[in-house]
Amino acid sequence: MTFTYEYPRGALTVDCVVFGLDEEELKVMLIQRDLPPFEGQWALPGGFVQVEESLEDAARRELQEETGLDRVFLEQLYTFGNIDRDPRERVVSVAYYALVKLSNHRVHAATDARDAAWFGVHDTPSLAFDHAKIFSLALERLRNKLRYQPIGFELLPKKFTLSQLQHLYEIVLERPLDKRNFRKRVLGMGLLIETDEVEQDVAHRAARLYRFDERKYRRLVKAGFHFEL
């Protein structure tokens, strides 16, 4: 079946930058292309948007098909529309990004990719298309966002110590944070609820456990809340 249009139309794709965090490092999910162009090269997971699916559904579907990742909370990043970004023809791509806990997301290459794997954000291979540009914007956005929205909380256990939270911020921002300052700022947001529990089974003095006040957070975001580290 073919489709005929009076004017030429570009194609529309989605691309996903999924960041994964473990105890040590921030990683990014890449797939190895098994079709031209850029056959055999690494790229962001993504593909063509079908006419009867929303952009976000397309992003979720491609991610699932190419990497096995599902139930990832995707946010729209930016739409890339330079005329010559794809050697085949005019292709506009809507990019999404997400931050997930590495241990929750085992990956497997699926239908459209030869391979899928996590790479350290400083160890990425050369990427197909303008994907290096998309990746770099996503990293910048992630770091900026962490500065004024506490997005890291879903990556921690339900109850966590302030050291665990600081460690998470330090991995993403890739710089040490002053402990006293960090605690002051983080507690000053008023978004942490002190529990009456402490860490279990630690050699050092057991630290207090906190949990995240998600309802209060939603109220503050609605009112235009920002916080700065």
Added chain:
Amino acid sequence: MTFTYEYPRGALTVDCVVFGLDEEELKVMLIQRDLPPFEGQWALPGGFVQVEESLEDAARRELQEETGLDRVFLEQLYTFGNIDRDPRERVVSVAYYALVKLSNHRVHAATDARDAAWFGVHDTPSLAFDHAKIFSLALERLRNKLRYQPIGFELLPKKFTLSQLQHLYEIVLERPLDKRNFRKRVLGMGLLIETDEVEQDVAHRAARLYRFDERKYRRLVKAGFHFEL
């Protein structure tokens, strides 16, 4: 001439939310549609992206054609891709926004619109398509952005008083700001250069004139600068 594709393709448009600021009020530029669908209704300026132009070039071209506005600094806002947002067919729209000084931008309806005019942001008529949603996201983004980036400076004269700057923020945010707090925060950013001049021809005590340190600002933004009002 017709174009044939193996798979159905959606169409791609751009839409522009241009905010205009005068001494009193924040306004938005709208056009009255002269073609179906929504013929005669007000809408954001915008239209179809041509295959050989970038997204931003398309936004600029449509804005110029429909409203006469040109040399506007547009930023990408969000891409709207719900399946049923256009009654004609699947249309994905990349939205842009801008903030301009009203007095610099006289408008005239051009080729594709019946009329073009500024509306107070609280006095907008019912809008075509999902343009009310696009407009409302743009307003939210503008206000958020003003909180952590000094985007208002290009709307002021080259040398300005702190009261003029505060007034601009108050109009966009639509709430009074505490004078002492505002001055402390704004001077604390370290982005204003005190000149040795004062206001001319005022009845009250003449206030100090400042100018904006754009080079320092660019350095700070690169380093991940945020400031909060």
